[in-house]
Amino acid sequence: MSKIRRTGAVWVNFICLFLRFRPILPSMKIASFNINGVRARIQQLTDWLEASAPDVVVLQEIKTQDESFPREELEDRGWTVETFGQKGFNGVAILSKLPLEDISRGLPGDDSDEQSRWIEATVIGDRAVRIAGLYLPNGNPAPGPKYDYKLAWMERLAARAAEFLKSEMPVVMLGDYNVIPQPRDAAFPEKWLTDALFLPESRASLRRIEYQGWTEILRLRNLDAASGPFTFWDYQAGAWEKNNGIRIDHLLLSPQAADLVIDAGIDRDQRAAEKPSDHVPVWVDLAA
């Protein structure tokens, strides 16, 4: 084949890619960000939303009641806002550029639980995807009542996760799990041995949920890494500068969601922002 014909074929392919394939490949970018106080972090949040351009975001630790959430700043930029706030601590929210249906607040299984740590919605893109944004209890100090609450909360999460799988929908459960799954998910795992984030019961409980049939997509994308990547660096003792991090923000995908994965990642550069959160965003892009 002549050089001219080869060059022509390259261009035809290039044009076909643009005209045919790009428009028919839908994409839904789903992100999670533990914002550590949304009112203190509204600048970083809006800057990141602009730069990363997700379609739907779950937030944790908004640390505000619904009525004090900076709703207008986000609605003015085209976001639909659904909050499940709490005074002072915890609090989760969903921001979406796509329509949301069937929003549900609170993790089922304990009507006496007053902590705002769970919000669900169905996102209507090219397909309907059920998302659950979660802020799993920290559990320290362990042992103690807070650790008991963490483990009990994880049992309720396991029950809800099993229901999701029965639905056979694409489901993404994402957020701050407050669990370091394996030694390689901490820069210095030996420092975490007595911490609720790394105790055997916490890790086993998360593992049991994953073994129901969930795909932990950031693990899958980093199978060869001996250490890291991380999603959290403490504010103290120069943890960021030393890359003394842990990976505790996770995305669990049902089989129907895992089949749609285009890409997944961690917006690590957000930890270097002005007055940053101690967590960075994590995301998955689905053909949905």
Add this chain to the structure above:
DNA sequence: ATGGTAGGATACCTA
């Protein structure tokens, strides 16, 4: 072995 930081409450707690 300790303390280092941060947000949002309120005169400390949670992380």
